[in-house]
Structures are given as structure tokens and as C-alpha cells.
Amino acid sequence: MADKSGQATTGRAPEAVRPADIRNVVxxxxxxAGKTTLLEALLHASGATTRAGSVEEGTTVGDYDEAEVRQKRSVNLSVAPIAxxxxxxxxxxxxGYADFIGDLRAGLRAADAALFVVSALDGVDARTRMLWEECAAAGTPRAVAVSRIxxxxxxxxxxxxxxxxVFGAGVVPAYLPVFRGEGEExxxxxxxGLLSQRFYDYTRPAPDGAPGPASTDGPVPEEAAARVAGLRAELIEEVIQESEDEALMEAYMEGRELSPETLIASLETAVARGGLHPVLAVSPxxxxxxxxxxxELPRATPSPLERPMPEVEDLRGRPVTGLECDPDGPLLAEVVQTISDSYVGRVSLVRVFSGTLRPDLPVHIAGRGDADRGRSERDADERLGSPSVPMxxxxxxxPQVIAGDIGAVARLGAAETGDTLSDRENPLLIRPWSFPEPLLPIAVRAASAADDxxxxxxxxxxxxxxxxxRVEVNAETGQMxxxxxxxxxxxxxxxRLSGRYGVPVETEEVRIPLRETFSVPAQGFGRNVKQSGGHGEYxxxxxxxxxxxxxxxxxxxDKVVGGVVPRQFIPSVEKGVRAQMESGGxxxxxxxxxxxxxxxxxxxxVDSSDMAxxxxxxxxxxxxxxxxxxxxxxxxxxxxxLVSDEYMGAVMNDLSSRRGRVVGSEPVEGGRTLIRAEAPRLETVRYAIDLRSIAHGTGTFSRRYLRHEPLPPQLAAKYAKEAAKSG
Structure with a gap:
């Protein structure tokens, strides 16, 4: 088998027969930071590709910078199974780009641990901290890979x-780079290796065709021994503290020799509990x-057996407990990504939590509806096709995808991202992960009426x-x-609309629904009198x-006296008033x-009626x-x-320039400030873009409708003039 570049690939995905043999790392x-380069290097080192950089076509999609995204590169999750x-x-x-935090949350749901990649050249910025907090909110155990060392x-x-x-005291090195010379030299x-107390020498060139550069295993160089010993003691103490391994603590206090195998086993426990984040050093x-x-990854990260199951309920909303990561248990799986493929149609990337996906298996598909996001409730039965794994x-x-594993299923017509697959006889629903709130609107229409x-x-x-x-069809403006x-x-x-689905679209400015009201009391007279032979209107x-x-x-x-308007027609007047309120002034x-x-x-x-x-x-x-x-x-x-303190003044000034009012602020840990403000929607349509620019990517915000307020006279005249033109 060869990839697009002609380099040989294995063509087969590694298989697991039990959950204990699986590790899911995001x-x-x-x-x-170098995530995709690291993945390519891991595939090369595992023998999945024959040369670094010759990864099979499409294996690494997802980590693109802003320029690449603007070139319409794919931003889906990708999964690479490695032996x-x-x-x-x-x-x-x-x-890694901020706009695709929803894909990150899907990846965190699919995985049991995270490898957090930080560039030694760029360090830790506000964006890095936000990503770390996403992992912490999901309760995902983390290790850290410092790249470009x-x-x-x-x-x-x-x-x-x-x-x-930034991340906490649980971040401790597991490897220490050793250098010769200073500065540019x-x-x-x-x-x-701090646990193995071995030195991996990378000064020798890699043999031609070998997976990765040659590294020889030997004793730690004398000049680095003292530094390694100090860091090793710190790492062991953190492992003992976070794993709560009393036997290990006793052996350490007595000065007994601790084998690398013993230390790594306790390290894995400490990582799984979420308190220890070992740091590895790489230059992918x-x-x-x-x-x-x-x-280290397979040995230091938890298996699916060691991670809690997601929250599950039946279709009546009652909690379901007792499920385990068991291939022989009842089926419970979740769609973590939905991809439309031009050849095979819709492909559902699935994490299996319990049971086993097999060909022709009848399944129930369940998903809560969300009218605000244009998503209907899913409650359907389908039969699976042949499961597969993405390469x-x-x-x-x-032949199958067992509990704890990640696989793919094609042509599940009713399934959407976040839906649950379960047994038909015992349908279940996994509580989905938190979806990000989209805050940047764009109005679209088909380029031609034939494409509506x-x-x-x-x-x-x-x-x-x-x-x-989120999809909205605004009833007032008629815009999608x-x-x-x-x-x-x-x-x-x-x-995707034009390329994947073949529907060219045009964009237009989002129209903000305005209102009118009476500024002073007024009188109104309504006379509907028509005679046209027979019954008229009166x-x-x-x-x-x-x-x-x-x-x-x-x-x-109702202050009618003397029956001048009969009782049965008073609600008719109210209906007419309400209808005119909707039509506007x-x-x-x-x-x-x-x-x-x-x-x-x-x-x-004779002639009076409800309609009259x-x-x-x-x-x-x-x-x-x-x-x-x-x-x-x-x-x-x-x-x-929510913004970094250094940008608080700029954000407040910007809000004031938008006719906004800052009503309060409060400090938040990590050198940030939470600002509460009231602002007109006309001035904040594109605030998602503007805030990112003002706060250099460190700011996030949410919005909630408060009320309607009078528009300044000059703006009111402008919009009234525009309404008169369009009307």
C-alpha cells in the first residue's frame, strides 16, 4: 500500500480485543504549537509511514493557522490509530484555532486523556491557558509535551x-533535555529520563529508512546528573502525593531502590486522577x-476502564447507572463528529462506551432537539453498515469496534453529532457535552431562486x-x-455550503429587529363601513x-359603556389592535x-361582525x-x-464608544477581569471579531437580551428613512 506521495504505508489499522489494550489521547x-507535526512524527516512529512527513493523505487534518483556514482547508477532527x-x-x-472550540470539546469527549502541546519557542499565552481550562472543565487527565526544544x-x-x-504545581518534568554549548552554538x-535514569543520546544520525533518529540508551552524563537527581526527587514526590500509593511512599522514605516499572505504574494512577501532569520534551x-x-503515552495515560462513564438517562429523562466499559454489555456509543464524504456520504465518528458495534446491528438513535440551533429531536431505529476505523x-x-474504542459508521441517515447509539430494546441517551455559543451572525441567501x-x-x-x-430564520426580517x-x-x-453541498450563497448585512412605541398618549379612530349589496361591513x-x-x-x-360596542365584538377590536402592532406603524x-x-x-x-x-x-x-x-x-x-487585565481599559473604552454602559467589573483568578455591560445590538453585531482584535485573542464574552430602549434621534431618522425606501 502506498500513500499519495508513493511512500509505503502499512494499510492496516491496529486492533484491540479488550478495553485494557486501548488508549485514547487527544x-x-x-x-x-506543533500538534500535527507531532502526530506525523508519531505515525512515522510507529512504522505507520516510511518517512517523516509522508503521512497518508488526509491523516492529519485539524491544526491549521488562520491563513490556512481562510484557504478553506478541512477543520474536522482526525483520528490516527497507532500500534x-x-x-x-x-x-x-x-x-488549535479559537473558532473551532466545538471540535476540541468533541475530541475531549472521545478521548480519555489529553496530550497538551506547548511550544518552547512561543511559551504559554492566554490562548494556551484557555485551552487548558477547557481540558480541566471536561475533567480530562493531561500530560504536557514541550515541543521545538x-x-x-x-x-x-x-x-x-x-x-x-499558569497550570498549577502538578506540572513536573519527566524528561530533561541536555545541551552542549551556549547561545547560537x-x-x-x-x-x-527522570524515572528510568537513562540518557537517550540524539547526536547520532538516523540510519537510512529507520523510523526516527537513532537514540542510544546509556547513563546520564556526569554534568547533568545533579540536575536530574533533583528533578527526579521532585517528580517522585509528586507521583507519591497524587497517586496516594502508601507502599511507594514507604519504600521511598526508607531509601529503597524504586524500579522504573513501579514508578510508571504509580505515575499512570496519578495522571488518571488528574492531579499530575508529566512534561515530556520533543522536537517532532x-x-x-x-x-x-x-x-510513555500508553504507560502514563489511563485506559477506558479507568475513566468514568458519561452521564446517561433513558428516554424519559431518568438517570441510568451501573453501565461499565464492557464489550459484552449493552450498547452505548456517541457520535462525536459527523462528516459528509463525497463518495460514501455521511460518516459518523463514534466513541463506544459500552457494548460492541458489529455489522448489521440494529441500533436506536436518540438526540435532544435544539430549536435555537436548527436541530430537531432524533428518535429513530436503523441498522448499522460495516464499521470501520479512520486511516x-x-x-x-x-469486524467490530469494542467498548473503549473509536470507530466510524457510514450512512447513519438520522444521526447527528452528539447523538447516542444504543440497543433498540433499551434505548438510552448520553447527556451531550457543552456546545460553544456562536456569537457572530451572518445572513445568507441562495445565489439564485432555484436554489432556495x-x-x-x-x-x-x-x-x-x-x-x-446555530441556524436562525428570523420571522421579522425574513433573513436566514x-x-x-x-x-x-x-x-x-x-x-462547505458551496463546495460540499453545491449551493452557492450570497451574504448580506444582518438586519437588527427594531421596534416602535408611543412616546406620548394619543387618540385613534377606526371606521370600517362598507356597503356592497347584501351584508356589508360595519x-x-x-x-x-x-x-x-x-x-x-x-x-x-375595555371602558365601553352603554353597549355601543357589543360585548362579543370587544375581543375582535383587541385582535385587530394586536395584528396592527405586529404590522407596525x-x-x-x-x-x-x-x-x-x-x-x-x-x-x-346586521352588518357588524368579528372581522368588521x-x-x-x-x-x-x-x-x-x-x-x-x-x-x-x-x-x-x-x-x-472576560478579558486579561492588561486589556481591561481598552475593552471598557471600546464598549463606551459603542454607546455601551459598563455596570460593573470584578477580578478573576489568573490575572483576568469580568466586565458586565449593557450595549445596543446595533453596535455589537461583529463584537466577536472586534473583541478578539482588541484583547489579542484573550477575551471571551456572552450576551443576553435585556430590553428595547429608545434609539437616538439621528439614528431613528436614518432607519425610518431606510424603512420608507424599502417599503
Whole structure:
């Protein structure tokens, strides 16, 4: 088997027959840290490819910088199954760019541990800290790989110190790079293993065709021995503390020799408990430390048996307990990614928590609906096709996918990302992970009227794939709005609509729904009298309109005396008033927050009817709006902004320039500030982009509708003029 470049590949995926033989590790880190290069190096070191950089086509997708994303490169998760020390190691590569945090959360759900990649050249920035907090929120055990250690400007120990400062004291080195020389003349000699007390010499060139550079195993160089001994003692103490291994503590206190096997077993326990984060040193571009990483990952990370099951309930919402990671147990699996392939159609990437996926297995598909995201409830039965495992863009058929493993299933028509697969006889539902809130809107329409129906279908399929996308069809503006997490996410969504689904779209400015209300009390007269032979129409009413506080809606008051408007037609007048409120006043924007008092009118014994008085009610409110003084209203949102302290002033000033009001702030750990503000939505449509620029990627925010407030007169005149033109 050969890949696109002609280099031989194994063509077979490693198989596991029991959960204890599986390790699921997700690569996490900011763009540029080197995750994808590291994955390529791991595949090369494991023998999956014959030369570094010759990874099989499509094996590593996900870690692209902003420029690459703008070139419409794929940003899906990718899974690379690797044979390591007799185990199956599923390495899940995730996007490092901020817009694709939803894919990171999916990767965290699929994995049992995370390898957090930090560049020794770039260090730890706010984006890195945010990614670490995502892992912590998911409760994922973490190890750290410091990459690019052999760069002349890299500082491994300074990077570790910074990681300890930001991530916590549990960050401790497991390997120490040893250098010869200083400054630009500095050369990496090798790595000292703190637990094994062995030195891996990387000064010799790799034999031609060998997987990775040659490294010889020998004693730690004398000049590094003291430093290694000190770091080793620190690591052992952290392992003892976090693993709570009393036997290990006793042996250590008595000064007995501790075997590497004993230490690594306790290290794995400490990592699984989430308190210890061992640091490994690598330079994936040159193969340095990759073999050691490939050796340590399976031994230092937990198996699926050691991780808790996700929260599960039945279809009535009752909690279900007692499930275990057992291939013979009831089926419980989750779709963590949905991909549309031009050849095989929809492909569902699945993490199996219990039971076994087999060909032709009947399954139940369950998923909660989310109207805000354009997702309907899923409750269907289907039969599985042949399961497979992803090998780049190829899907390699396998006889089964057992509990604890990650596989793929094609043509599950009803399944969407986040859905649960379970037994038909005992349908279950896994509580899905938290989906990111998309805060950047873009309005789209089909490039041609002939594609209108195709656009609706394409957007529905896109929403099924992308949990971070929210679809809104605004009833007031008539626009279809895609809510995205940022510009890159927006570009990818548009590209998929035109490229993957063949629906060219045009974008337009998102129209913000405005409102109107009465600024002072007014009187209105509605006369609907028509005679056309036979029964005519007769309805006359007089109303008084008064403004109410924001959010009051309509208060309808009946003060008719003497039966001038018969009782049965008073609700008809209210219906007409409500209909006219929705249609709006002269500017066409809905009328809100008014008290309408019906106090007089006339009826006809034959020609009066429900419809006649509905029309009279509409005419009366329209007349009051034309005679009275109207105020245009705009929506105000509550913004909650979390930002690094150094950018707090800039963010506050920017909010003020948007006619916003800062109502409070409070310090948050990690040198950050939480700012609460109220701001008009007209000024914050693109705040997701602007905040990222102002705060250099360190800021996040959420929004919640508060109320409508009067629009400044100059803006009100502008929008009234635009409404008159369009009307």
C-alpha cells in the first residue's frame, strides 16, 4: 500500500480485543504549537509511514493557522490509530484555532486523556491557558509535551516554569533535555529520563529508512546528573502525593531502590486522577523525543476502564447507572463528529462506551432537539453498515469496534453529532457535552431562486455536522442567519455550503429587529363601513393609546359603556389592535409596550361582525400612530466580557464608544477581569471579531437580551428613512 506521495504505508489499522489494550489521547494546543507535526512524527516512529512527513493523505487534518483556514482547508477532527507497545493508541488531532472550540470539546469527549502541546519557542499565552481550562472543565487527565526544544531561542526549563505558574504545581518534568554549548552554538545532545535514569543520546544520525533518529540508551552524563537527581526527587514526590500509593511512599522514605516499572505504574494512577501532569520534551520536526513519547503515552495515560462513564438517562429523562466499559454489555456509543464524504456520504465518528458495534446491528438513535440551533429531536431505529476505523481519509473496514474504542459508521441517515447509539430494546441517551455559543451572525441567501430549497436542506445537513453552528430564520426580517464562533468558522461554513453541498450563497448585512412605541398618549379612530349589496361591513371604534415601560407588551382595557360596542365584538377590536402592532406603524417596525383603552364605538345590527371590528381596531391603532408621536426602539443586550487585565481599559473604552454602559467589573483568578455591560445590538453585531482584535485573542464574552430602549434621534431618522425606501 502506498500513500499519495508513493511512500509505503502499512494499510492496516491496529486492533484491540479488550478495553485494557486501548488508549485514547487527544492532542490539544494552540495553533503553531506543533500538534500535527507531532502526530506525523508519531505515525512515522510507529512504522505507520516510511518517512517523516509522508503521512497518508488526509491523516492529519485539524491544526491549521488562520491563513490556512481562510484557504478553506478541512477543520474536522482526525483520528490516527497507532500500534504502540502491544496496545492500540488512538490519537485524536484537534484544531488549535479559537473558532473551532466545538471540535476540541468533541475530541475531549472521545478521548480519555489529553496530550497538551506547548511550544518552547512561543511559551504559554492566554490562548494556551484557555485551552487548558477547557481540558480541566471536561475533567480530562493531561500530560504536557514541550515541543521545538532544540530551537536556538527555546528555553525548556523556563517554559516548564511558566506552565507550573499558569497550570498549577502538578506540572513536573519527566524528561530533561541536555545541551552542549551556549547561545547560537548550543546543540541538543539528548534526553535524560527522570524515572528510568537513562540518557537517550540524539547526536547520532538516523540510519537510512529507520523510523526516527537513532537514540542510544546509556547513563546520564556526569554534568547533568545533579540536575536530574533533583528533578527526579521532585517528580517522585509528586507521583507519591497524587497517586496516594502508601507502599511507594514507604519504600521511598526508607531509601529503597524504586524500579522504573513501579514508578510508571504509580505515575499512570496519578495522571488518571488528574492531579499530575508529566512534561515530556520533543522536537517532532527532527524526531527527537518521539520514540520516548510513544513509549510513555500508553504507560502514563489511563485506559477506558479507568475513566468514568458519561452521564446517561433513558428516554424519559431518568438517570441510568451501573453501565461499565464492557464489550459484552449493552450498547452505548456517541457520535462525536459527523462528516459528509463525497463518495460514501455521511460518516459518523463514534466513541463506544459500552457494548460492541458489529455489522448489521440494529441500533436506536436518540438526540435532544435544539430549536435555537436548527436541530430537531432524533428518535429513530436503523441498522448499522460495516464499521470501520479512520486511516486518514480512508475508512478501513473492521469486524467490530469494542467498548473503549473509536470507530466510524457510514450512512447513519438520522444521526447527528452528539447523538447516542444504543440497543433498540433499551434505548438510552448520553447527556451531550457543552456546545460553544456562536456569537457572530451572518445572513445568507441562495445565489439564485432555484436554489432556495437546496439551501434549506444544505443548512440542515451543515447543522447536523457542526454543533457550534446555530441556524436562525428570523420571522421579522425574513433573513436566514448562520451564527458562527468567528470569521474562520464563518468562512468554513460558507465554503462547505458551496463546495460540499453545491449551493452557492450570497451574504448580506444582518438586519437588527427594531421596534416602535408611543412616546406620548394619543387618540385613534377606526371606521370600517362598507356597503356592497347584501351584508356589508360595519365597525367603528375609538381608542386611547398610552406608552408603558419596556417589556410590558399590550395591555387592553375595555371602558365601553352603554353597549355601543357589543360585548362579543370587544375581543375582535383587541385582535385587530394586536395584528396592527405586529404590522407596525409608519416605519413598518412592530409596535410594543402600550396600553390601549377602547372607550367608544358604533355597531350595526346586521352588518357588524368579528372581522368588521378587527379591521376597525387595526385602523384605530394606525390612526393613533399617524396622529401621535412615535419613538423607535433598539434591542439592548447584557454583555459579560472576560478579558486579561492588561486589556481591561481598552475593552471598557471600546464598549463606551459603542454607546455601551459598563455596570460593573470584578477580578478573576489568573490575572483576568469580568466586565458586565449593557450595549445596543446595533453596535455589537461583529463584537466577536472586534473583541478578539482588541484583547489579542484573550477575551471571551456572552450576551443576553435585556430590553428595547429608545434609539437616538439621528439614528431613528436614518432607519425610518431606510424603512420608507424599502417599503
Amino acid at each position: 492532542l490539544v494546543g494552540p495553533t503553531g 504502540a507497545d502491544g496496545l492500540k493508541l488512538n490519537v485524536v488531532d484537534t484544531p 532544540d530551537h536556538p531561542r527555546a528555553d525548556f526549563e523556563e517554559t516548564v516554569a511558566r506552565c507550573r505558574e 548550543r546543540v541538543l545532545e539528548g534526553l535524560a 520536526a527532527h524526531g527527537v523525543g518521539v520514540a520516548e513519547l510513544l513509549d 486518514g481519509r480512508r475508512m478501513v473496514p473492521v 430549497d437546496k439551501l434549506s436542506q444544505a443548512v440542515a445537513r451543515l447543522a447536523a455536522e457542526d454543533t457550534a453552528l 442567519v448562520l451564527w458562527c464562533t468567528g470569521e474562520a468558522h464563518q468562512d468554513v461554513a460558507l465554503d 365597525g367603528i371604534c375609538r381608542i386611547k393609546v398610552e406608552p408603558l415601560p419596556s417589556g410590558s407588551g399590550l395591555e387592553f382595557v 409608519e416605519s413598518g417596525y412592530p409596535i410594543v409596550d402600550i396600553r390601549v383603552t377602547l372607550y367608544d364605538g358604533k355597531a350595526h345590527s 371590528f378587527q379591521k376597525a381596531g387595526r385602523l384605530a391603532l394606525r390612526d393613533a400612530a399617524e396622529q401621535g408621536s412615535m419613538a423607535m426602539l433598539e434591542p439592548f443586550d447584557e454583555l459579560t466580557v
